[in-house]
Amino acid sequence: MDKKITLITGAAKGIGLATAVKLAEDENNFVIINSHRDLSDDEKNSIKEQMNNEIDFIVGDVSKDEDANRMISEIVEKYGQIDALVNNAGITEDKLMTRMSEESFENVISTNLVGTFNMSKYALKVMQKKRTGVIINMSSISGLHGNVGQANYSASKSGIVGLTKTIAQEGALRGVRSNAVAPGMIRTAMTDKLSDKIASDFENKIPLKRFGKPEEIAETVQFLISNDYITGQVITVDGGLTI
Numbered sequence: 001m002d003k004k005i006t007l008i009t010g011a012a013k014g015i016g017l018a019t020a021v022k023l024a025e026d027e028n029n030f031v032i033i034n035s036h037r038d039l040s041d042d043e044k045n046s047i048k049e050q051m052n053n054e055i056d057f058i059v060g061d062v063s064k065d066e067d068a069n070r071m072i073s074e075i076v077e078k079y080g081q082i083d084a085l086v087n088n089a090g091i092t093e094d095k096l097m098t099r100m101s102e103e104s105f106e107n108v109i110s111t112n113l114v115g116t117f118n119m120s121k122y123a124l125k126v127m128q129k130k131r132t133g134v135i136i137n138m139s140s141i142s143g144l145h146g147n148v149g150q151a152n153y154s155a156s157k158s159g160i161v162g163l164t165k166t167i168a169q170e171g172a173l174r175g176v177r178s179n180a181v182a183p184g185m186i187r188t189a190m191t192d193k194l195s196d197k198i199a200s201d202f203e204n205k206i207p208l209k210r211f212g213k214p215e216e217i218a219e220t221v222q223f224l225i226s227n228d229y230i231t232g233q234v235i236t237v238d239g240g241l242t243i
Contacts (some may be wrong), residue, residue, distance in 0.1 A: 003030040005079045009062050009090030014188040018214035019221050026053045032056045057243045062115030083122040084225050087116040087137045097151040105152040112156035128174040134225050135178040137164045141242050148192035161234055168232030177231035179224045184238025186212040207240030
Protein backbone atom coordinates (compact mmCIF):
# COMPACT_ATOMS: atom_id res chain seq x y z
CA MET A 1 0.00 0.00 0.00
CA ASP A 2 1.31 3.43 -0.92
CA LYS A 3 -0.06 5.11 2.20
CA LYS A 4 1.47 4.94 5.66
CA ILE A 5 -0.41 2.54 7.92
CA THR A 6 -1.22 3.88 11.39
CA LEU A 7 -2.89 1.88 14.16
CA ILE A 8 -4.46 3.73 17.09
CA THR A 9 -5.60 1.69 20.08
CA GLY A 10 -8.66 2.66 22.10
CA ALA A 11 -9.69 5.03 19.33
CA ALA A 12 -13.48 4.77 19.31
CA LYS A 13 -13.84 7.97 21.34
CA GLY A 14 -12.05 10.76 23.19
CA ILE A 15 -8.38 11.46 22.55
CA GLY A 16 -8.00 8.31 20.45
CA LEU A 17 -10.77 9.29 18.06
CA ALA A 18 -9.54 12.89 17.85
CA THR A 19 -6.10 11.54 16.94
CA ALA A 20 -7.59 9.28 14.28
CA VAL A 21 -9.49 12.21 12.76
CA LYS A 22 -6.38 14.40 12.74
CA LEU A 23 -4.10 11.77 11.19
CA ALA A 24 -6.72 10.83 8.58
CA GLU A 25 -6.64 14.42 7.30
CA ASP A 26 -3.36 13.54 5.58
CA GLU A 27 -4.03 11.73 2.29
CA ASN A 28 -0.80 9.80 2.81
CA ASN A 29 -2.12 8.18 6.00
CA PHE A 30 -4.37 5.15 6.29
CA VAL A 31 -5.77 4.92 9.82
CA ILE A 32 -6.85 1.74 11.59
CA ILE A 33 -9.01 2.17 14.68
CA ASN A 34 -8.79 -0.41 17.47
CA SER A 35 -11.48 -0.99 20.08
CA HIS A 36 -11.77 -3.70 22.72
CA ARG A 37 -15.25 -4.65 21.46
CA ASP A 38 -16.84 -4.91 18.05
CA LEU A 39 -18.47 -1.57 17.29
CA SER A 40 -21.99 -1.45 15.89
CA ASP A 41 -22.58 -0.36 12.29
CA ASP A 42 -24.04 2.90 13.57
CA GLU A 43 -20.94 3.56 15.67
CA LYS A 44 -18.65 2.82 12.74
CA ASN A 45 -20.64 5.01 10.38
CA SER A 46 -20.59 7.85 12.91
CA ILE A 47 -16.80 7.61 13.10
CA LYS A 48 -16.41 7.38 9.32
CA GLU A 49 -18.45 10.54 8.87
CA GLN A 50 -15.76 12.45 10.77
CA MET A 51 -12.96 11.23 8.51
CA ASN A 52 -11.54 12.71 5.33
CA ASN A 53 -10.27 9.34 4.11
CA GLU A 54 -11.17 5.68 4.17
CA ILE A 55 -10.33 3.90 7.45
CA ASP A 56 -10.45 0.40 8.87
CA PHE A 57 -11.40 -1.13 12.23
CA ILE A 58 -9.85 -3.94 14.26
CA VAL A 59 -11.10 -5.51 17.49
CA GLY A 60 -8.83 -6.74 20.27
CA ASP A 61 -7.92 -6.47 23.93
CA VAL A 62 -4.46 -4.91 24.16
CA SER A 63 -3.92 -6.41 27.62
CA LYS A 64 -3.90 -9.90 26.06
CA ASP A 65 -0.67 -10.93 24.41
CA GLU A 66 -2.44 -13.17 21.90
CA ASP A 67 -4.76 -10.34 20.83
CA ALA A 68 -1.85 -7.94 20.35
CA ASN A 69 0.03 -10.50 18.27
CA ARG A 70 -3.06 -11.26 16.17
CA MET A 71 -3.88 -7.61 15.49
CA ILE A 72 -0.39 -6.70 14.30
CA SER A 73 -0.21 -9.90 12.23
CA GLU A 74 -3.58 -9.23 10.60
CA ILE A 75 -2.61 -5.66 9.72
CA VAL A 76 0.69 -6.72 8.16
CA GLU A 77 -0.99 -9.56 6.27
CA LYS A 78 -3.71 -7.24 4.93
CA TYR A 79 -1.68 -4.08 4.29
CA GLY A 80 1.90 -5.33 4.17
CA GLN A 81 3.23 -3.02 6.87
CA ILE A 82 2.65 -0.89 9.94
CA ASP A 83 4.36 2.50 9.98
CA ALA A 84 3.01 4.08 13.16
CA LEU A 85 1.45 2.79 16.37
CA VAL A 86 -0.34 5.09 18.81
CA ASN A 87 -0.86 3.32 22.15
CA ASN A 88 -3.86 5.22 23.47
CA ALA A 89 -6.01 2.50 25.07
CA GLY A 90 -6.41 3.09 28.80
CA ILE A 91 -8.77 2.81 31.76
CA THR A 92 -9.12 4.27 35.25
CA GLU A 93 -10.37 2.73 38.50
CA ASP A 94 -9.73 5.55 40.95
CA LYS A 95 -9.73 5.04 44.71
CA LEU A 96 -7.53 5.99 47.62
CA MET A 97 -4.60 3.60 47.88
CA THR A 98 -5.63 2.24 51.29
CA ARG A 99 -9.01 1.28 49.82
CA MET A 100 -7.81 0.05 46.44
CA SER A 101 -8.13 -3.67 45.79
CA GLU A 102 -5.39 -5.76 44.23
CA GLU A 103 -7.76 -6.52 41.37
CA SER A 104 -8.35 -2.83 40.66
CA PHE A 105 -4.62 -2.12 40.69
CA GLU A 106 -3.89 -5.01 38.34
CA ASN A 107 -6.75 -4.15 35.96
CA VAL A 108 -5.37 -0.69 35.26
CA ILE A 109 -1.76 -1.86 35.02
CA SER A 110 -2.83 -4.66 32.67
CA THR A 111 -4.62 -2.41 30.18
CA ASN A 112 -2.51 0.72 30.37
CA LEU A 113 1.03 -0.55 30.83
CA VAL A 114 1.00 -4.22 29.81
CA GLY A 115 -1.23 -3.31 26.86
CA THR A 116 1.29 -0.72 25.68
CA PHE A 117 4.09 -3.26 26.06
CA ASN A 118 2.19 -5.96 24.16
CA MET A 119 1.33 -3.79 21.18
CA SER A 120 4.76 -2.17 21.04
CA LYS A 121 6.57 -5.51 21.16
CA TYR A 122 4.86 -6.90 18.09
CA ALA A 123 4.84 -3.64 16.16
CA LEU A 124 8.53 -3.12 16.89
CA LYS A 125 9.41 -6.49 15.36
CA VAL A 126 7.78 -5.45 12.09
CA MET A 127 9.21 -1.94 12.12
CA GLN A 128 12.76 -3.07 12.85
CA LYS A 129 12.71 -5.37 9.84
CA LYS A 130 11.80 -2.40 7.64
CA ARG A 131 14.19 -0.13 9.55
CA THR A 132 11.52 2.54 9.91
CA GLY A 133 8.53 3.30 12.09
CA VAL A 134 7.33 5.27 15.10
CA ILE A 135 5.55 4.35 18.32
CA ILE A 136 3.70 7.02 20.32
CA ASN A 137 2.59 6.15 23.85
CA MET A 138 -0.04 7.99 25.87
CA SER A 139 1.24 8.76 29.36
CA SER A 140 -0.19 11.42 31.71
CA ILE A 141 0.90 14.14 34.09
CA SER A 142 -0.28 11.68 36.77
CA GLY A 143 2.56 9.44 35.67
CA LEU A 144 5.06 12.26 36.10
CA HIS A 145 3.90 13.68 39.42
CA GLY A 146 1.43 11.20 40.93
CA ASN A 147 -2.15 11.99 41.88
CA VAL A 148 -4.35 11.34 44.89
CA GLY A 149 -6.65 8.37 44.30
CA GLN A 150 -4.72 7.17 41.28
CA ALA A 151 -2.01 4.85 42.56
CA ASN A 152 -2.81 2.33 39.83
CA TYR A 153 -3.21 4.87 37.03
CA SER A 154 -0.13 6.88 38.04
CA ALA A 155 1.99 3.75 38.28
CA SER A 156 0.84 2.60 34.84
CA LYS A 157 1.50 5.96 33.21
CA SER A 158 4.88 6.32 34.93
CA GLY A 159 5.80 2.87 33.66
CA ILE A 160 4.90 3.99 30.15
CA VAL A 161 7.53 6.74 30.40
CA GLY A 162 10.27 4.23 31.18
CA LEU A 163 8.97 1.86 28.53
CA THR A 164 8.95 4.63 25.92
CA LYS A 165 12.57 5.53 26.58
CA THR A 166 13.61 1.88 26.38
CA ILE A 167 11.76 1.39 23.08
CA ALA A 168 13.49 4.52 21.78
CA GLN A 169 16.92 3.18 22.68
CA GLU A 170 16.31 -0.30 21.27
CA GLY A 171 14.41 0.98 18.24
CA ALA A 172 17.05 3.53 17.28
CA LEU A 173 19.39 0.69 16.40
CA ARG A 174 17.17 0.09 13.37
CA GLY A 175 15.63 3.45 12.65
CA VAL A 176 12.51 3.18 14.84
CA ARG A 177 11.48 6.10 17.07
CA SER A 178 9.33 6.25 20.20
CA ASN A 179 7.92 9.18 22.16
CA ALA A 180 5.24 9.76 24.78
CA VAL A 181 2.59 12.41 25.31
CA ALA A 182 1.57 13.36 28.85
CA PRO A 183 -1.82 15.12 28.77
CA GLY A 184 -3.13 17.19 31.64
CA MET A 185 -6.82 17.95 32.16
CA ILE A 186 -8.46 17.30 28.81
CA ARG A 187 -12.16 17.62 27.97
CA THR A 188 -13.23 14.00 27.56
CA ALA A 189 -16.00 11.75 28.90
CA MET A 190 -13.68 11.05 31.84
CA THR A 191 -13.35 14.69 32.93
CA ASP A 192 -17.00 15.42 32.12
CA LYS A 193 -17.87 13.29 35.14
CA LEU A 194 -16.25 15.86 37.46
CA SER A 195 -18.55 18.10 39.46
CA ASP A 196 -18.71 21.77 38.45
CA LYS A 197 -16.84 22.75 41.61
CA ILE A 198 -13.99 20.29 41.09
CA ALA A 199 -13.72 21.25 37.41
CA SER A 200 -13.66 24.93 38.35
CA ASP A 201 -10.97 24.33 40.99
CA PHE A 202 -8.79 22.58 38.40
CA GLU A 203 -9.28 25.36 35.86
CA ASN A 204 -8.15 27.92 38.42
CA LYS A 205 -4.93 25.93 38.98
CA ILE A 206 -4.15 25.80 35.26
CA PRO A 207 -2.18 28.89 34.13
CA LEU A 208 -4.10 28.98 30.82
CA LYS A 209 -7.36 28.77 32.84
CA ARG A 210 -9.04 26.06 30.78
CA PHE A 211 -9.08 22.33 30.12
CA GLY A 212 -7.36 21.12 26.99
CA LYS A 213 -9.11 19.78 23.91
CA PRO A 214 -8.63 16.23 22.55
CA GLU A 215 -7.65 17.86 19.26
CA GLU A 216 -4.69 19.54 20.95
CA ILE A 217 -3.36 16.16 22.05
CA ALA A 218 -3.96 14.85 18.54
CA GLU A 219 -1.89 17.68 17.08
CA THR A 220 0.97 16.76 19.40
CA VAL A 221 0.81 13.12 18.31
CA GLN A 222 0.83 14.20 14.68
CA PHE A 223 3.90 16.37 15.27
CA LEU A 224 5.80 13.56 17.01
CA ILE A 225 5.01 11.14 14.21
CA SER A 226 6.17 13.56 11.52
CA ASN A 227 9.42 14.80 13.09
CA ASP A 228 12.11 12.25 12.31
CA TYR A 229 14.66 13.64 14.78
CA ILE A 230 12.66 13.36 18.00
CA THR A 231 12.83 10.15 20.00
CA GLY A 232 12.78 9.10 23.65
CA GLN A 233 10.94 12.25 24.73
CA VAL A 234 7.88 12.91 26.89
CA ILE A 235 5.88 15.94 25.78
CA THR A 236 3.63 17.43 28.47
CA VAL A 237 0.44 19.06 27.19
CA ASP A 238 -1.29 20.50 30.25
CA GLY A 239 -1.81 24.25 29.86
CA GLY A 240 1.03 24.85 32.32
CA LEU A 241 -0.55 22.90 35.20
CA THR A 242 2.74 21.23 36.17
CA ILE A 243 5.04 24.24 35.75
